[in-house]
Amino acid sequence: MTAQTIPHQYSTSERRVALAAVLIVLFLSALDQTIVATAMPRIVAELQGLDRIAWVGTAYLLSSTVTVPIYGKLGDIHGRRPVLVFGVLVFLGGSMLCGLAGEFGPLPLLGDGMNQLIVFRAVQGLGAGALATGAFATVADLAPPAERGKYSGWFGAMFGLAGLAGPVLGGFLTDHATTMVLGHQVSGWRFIFYVNLPLGGFALWILLTRLPHGSKSHDARVDWVGSALIVATFVPLLLALGWGGEGGGWGQTRIVLNVIGGLAAFALFLKVSIGKSWAVVPLDLFRDKVVARGNLALFLVNLGYMGVPMFLPLYLQIVRGMSASESGIAMLPLLGGVLVGSMVAGQVARRTQQYKPVIVWGGALALLAMAALTRTSAGQPQYLLTINLLVLGLGLGPAQGMFSLAIQSAVDHGRVGVATASAQFFRQIGATVGVAVFGALLTYNLSAELPRQVPQLTAAGASIGLSEAQTLAMDDRALAAALAARGDADPKVAAAAKAGLQASFAGSIEALFPVALGVMVLAFLVTLVVPGLLLRGRENPPLMEA
Incomplete structure (x- = not known):
């Protein structure tokens, strides 16, 4: 009780x-x-x-x-x-x-x-x-x-x-x-x-x-183990989500290991919380x-x-x-x-x-x-x-x-x-x-x-980082300089690249x-x-x- x-x-x-x-x-x-x-x-x-x-x-x-x-x-x-x-x-x-x-x-x-x-x-x-x-x-x-x-x-x-x-x-x-x-x-x-x-x-x-x-309760127990397991559940799963979006496929070893670790922590959280009224997330509430x-x-x-x-x-x-x-x-x-x-x-x-x-x-x-x-x-x-x-x-x-x-x-x-x-x-x-x-x-x-829409910046095996793409999309001078560094200073090319970035x-x-x-x-x-x-x-x- x-x-x-x-x-x-x-x-x-x-x-x-x-x-x-x-x-x-x-x-x-x-x-x-x-x-x-x-x-x-x-x-x-x-x-x-x-x-x-x-x-x-x-x-x-x-x-x-x-x-x-x-x-x-x-x-x-x-x-x-x-x-x-x-x-x-x-x-x-x-x-x-x-x-x-x-x-x-x-x-x-x-x-x-x-x-x-x-x-x-x-x-x-x-x-x-x-x-x-x-x-x-x-x-x-x-x-x-x-x-x-x-x-x-x-x-x-x-x-x-x-x-x-x-x-x-x-x-x-x-x-x-x-x-x-x-x-x-x-x-x-x-x-x-x-x-x-x-x-x-x-x-x-x-x-x-x-x-x-x-108000204060007379039940002063805090479920530190359950709290730690909540962290151990969600941090690996969210890391896996972030890495999956970066490219390289969802079958990467680090992604698979984090998903397995997060799910294992969640299973352990459920085990230690069952029947514990003072659990950090009391399961009987549900x-x-x-x-x-x-x-x-x-x-x-x-x-x-x-x-x-x-x-x-x-x-x-x-x-x-x-x-x-x-x-x-x-x-x-x-x-x-x-x-x-x-x-x-x-x-x-x-x-x-x-x-x-x-x-x-x-x-x-x-x-x-x-x-x-x-x-x-x-x-x-x-x-x-x-x-x-x-x-x-x-x-x-x-x-x-x-x-x-x-x-x-x-x-x-x-x-x-x-x-x-x-x-x-x-x-x-x-x-x-x-x-x-x-x-x-x-x-x-x-x-x-980006490779499909902006070939001017990704041709001949070159690549463009996401942060660089954002900067070039927001700054016309930076875009012109980047194209010039790639050997193409034609304003029409710059306009086409800007449209492709957008x-x-x-x-x-x-x-x-x-x-x-x-x-x-x-x-x-x-x-x-x-x-x-x-x-x-x-x-x-x-x-x-x-």
């Missing part, structure tokens, strides 16, 4: 302060995911790492994901505040290091600037895992399920606000924040990481001085259909969605010739839709005490929008892409909070932390796998497209959308079979099928 936890009874003033604190923390975490996307083309061009672009996102998501169950359990044991404070401190340290990546050239053990950025993003992710988990679990402390809809709406709004601010701020800083410091040029994209420091400092002050500790199906839906939704925000800015900047700022503005309809969709979903769930209709209608909208995105082409009018992104955001908005709300409603309060962590874990592992899968597909597609990136990125659509179809089918329960009020009546 699990130890029972008596919820902390928040006063009205405590509730307001706690909500403000966790909203700031959540904004900090969400902003760092969206602010990087529009800067990534410029970052990988400067650090020469297009072949590793997916790992910048994967490292962050993986490290934050594998620690989520641990943070959820520690929050149940020690209260939410110490976990959130620790998370902010680690997150800020990682942000500072990310801003310094590559500034001092190659470093021992870490290597070049791109490798440094990947490692430091992993450090950031270690802190971010505590932020999102602690924030969502604090909502469960603040109010019973029937009243959490409005809080979930606020949380969705924070995701939406970060989504609106991130791409624009990231693009603006990338384009305009480059400055000289003591005679050294600091690239504008570095400030997308430095901007976290003042925001994080303010959040840290609120957490230390205003946030109550909240006997509940809401928990099992809700988490599976979260995994699939985020897996299918990640190809859009991760690689569409690259498409807009290379294929449509937008600046970083312009591509950030072009992404606003998607993120504004998420903001509106999550707010509306929270209000509807609060008034009806039901979440099922909201997630079904949201899933249907997202599915239609993703189907429309498969028609994207270089010549498509911008307004059609804007409409598609807006509808996609409106459909995805309910998933930001409603699945977590459903899962929290299905468990006793003493297990809210681990249940919330399970939702956050499957949300983030879906995003992590999505970044890795779509990154591998992009790399594979480009490797096939066609390579266009075809490679457009090919990602049908894959995303297939995953979203599976996500919608799972959403349909998630049980609909009436949300509990303060009187805590038994759960009932809606």
Whole structure:
């Protein structure tokens, strides 16, 4: 049996302060995911790492994901505040290091600037895992399920606000924040990481001085073995995905060994977790259909969605010739839709005490929008892409909070932390796998497209690296210089090469959308079979099928 936890009874003033604190923390975490996307083309061009672009996102998501169950359990044991404070401190340290990546050239053990950025993003992710988990679990402390809809709406709004601010701020800083410091040029994209420091400092002050500790559990056992096995499962599998996309075939020894190792670790994880109520991911939670199906839906939704925000800015900047700022503005309809969709979903769930209709209608909208995105082409009018992104955001908005709300409603309060962590874990592992899968597909597609579309740069046995291809596609002078070095300075040849580079990136990125659509179809089918329960009020009546 699990130890029972008596919820902390928040006063009205405590509730307001706690909500403000966790909203700031959540904004900090969400902003760092969206602010990087529009800067990534410029970052990988400067650090020469297009072949590793997916790992910048994967490292962050993986490290934050594998620690989520641990943070959820520690929050149940020690209260939410110490976990959130620790998370902010680690997150800020990682942000500072990310801003310094590559500034001092190659470093021992870490290597070049791109490798440094990947490692430091992993450090950031270690802190971010505590932020999102602690924030969502604090909502469960603040109010019973029937009243959490409005809080979930606020949380969705924070995701939406970060989504609106991130791409624009990231693009603006990338384009305009480059400055000289003591005679050294600091690239504008570095400030997308430095901007976290003042925001994080303010959040840290609120957490230390205003946030109550909240509920604590009497069960103080932490499943460190299970936590290690989660890491041992997903790191090898994601490495295998990344290597497979680089070319050389999926039968490479290193890929096969990593897949076998990851699957073996997963089997061992299941063995050591069965029958253990205090496991890092308690398997008995998944006997509940809401928990099992809700988490599976979260995994699939985020897996299918990640190809859009991760690689569409690259498409807009290379294929449509937008600046970083312009591509950030072009992404606003998607993120504004998420903001509106999550707010509306929270209000509807609060008034009806039901979440099922909201997630079904949201899933249907997202599915239609993703189907429309498969028609994207270089010549498509911008307004059609804007409409598609807006509808996609409106459909995805309910998933930001409603699945977590459903899962929290299905468990006793003493297990809210681990249940919330399970939702956050499957949300983030879906995003992590999505970044890795779509990154591998992009790399594979480009490797096939470039020799066919740009013979001017690949003739006579010559090869062109993916990072070089991106640089040449974005910089006409660099393209002219590269052709001149190959003995061909004809402007017509340069124009043809530029068109070929754009066609390579266009075809490679457009090919990602049908894959995303297939995953979203599976996500919608799972959403349909998630049980609909009436949300509990303060009187805590038994759960009932809606």
